[in-house]
Amino acid sequence: MPEPEARLFPPSRGVPNNPSLPVLIYKAALPADPKAMEEHIGANGWECRWRNGIYDFHHFHSTAHEALGIARGTARVRLGGEEGAEFALGPGDVLVLPAGPGHKKIAGSADFLVVGAYPPGQDYEIEKPNSATLNLSLQAIAKVPLPESDPVGGTQGALTRLWKG
Template sequence: MNERKENIETLFFKDDGVIPNHPNLPVLLYKGIWAKDPSRAESRLNRNGWGNSWLNGVFDYHHYHSNAHEALAVVSGFVQLVLGGEKGQRVYLQTGDVVVLPAGTGHKRLEASPDFRIAGAYPGGTDYNTRTGEPGERPEVLREIRDVPIPGTDPVYGNEGPLLELWNKRK
């Protein structure tokens, strides 16, 4: 399991008034990190301390989780997401890619291949909520996002890794 750390990209998103995004933490993209054996993505996430996992797709509407960070690992196919809200950034993910979304980060599926499947998981197996940017939820979600702790493990590398290095610098 020789995974190269130089394939990690960071993306920052600001609050757009509807989707809060995270005020300090970047989205992390691990491109092609598990391309050699994507079928084990869910078990690898679990082994690295990210649980409450599932295997499915991504909603086709803007949403975010205000009480949990989320790791998404592409098991098969490809997907184009928009991250950060309506005016956010389009991101293309394919088999073997992993994206880590800090609490509050908006995400929406724009298109996907027929064979697209993704594994999702949360640090420590956290129960997550699903928010859509309704005006009444705003004061509560801003507090929740701020209170979500930095995970104790990186979903790809475990007890060490870019998430721990990058996110602990920015808390």
């Protein structure tokens, strides 16, 4: 199982990010096929709920953790809000976002396709940066329970070691 890059981001212009849980960036970790990717993530206890892309505006989720599997195509994505960092993503890559980090697609190929998944029982809201509600978002983030498994590596995956809360 590949070891992910782990990145923490401080709050950024109304994006809360997550003060204690890093974003996990797995490179070429899963099959670059939507069905096979969904089967793998589902077998590891996460619920695959949609296939689409990544919004082209900064947004975050304060009520759920999220896995974004790149099933097809390529993209450049900014994580962590305006002051965050840009990452190149390709087929088989997986982003595992704890509740809070901002994410935005900067550019993508015409065939860019993402599989979106969440831990059981967690529902996401699409939230935009807002400095006035930053403290409320941070309070909500602190209440999101840790998942029991990593969508890439299951119960033995890096998430279970790196997200001890």
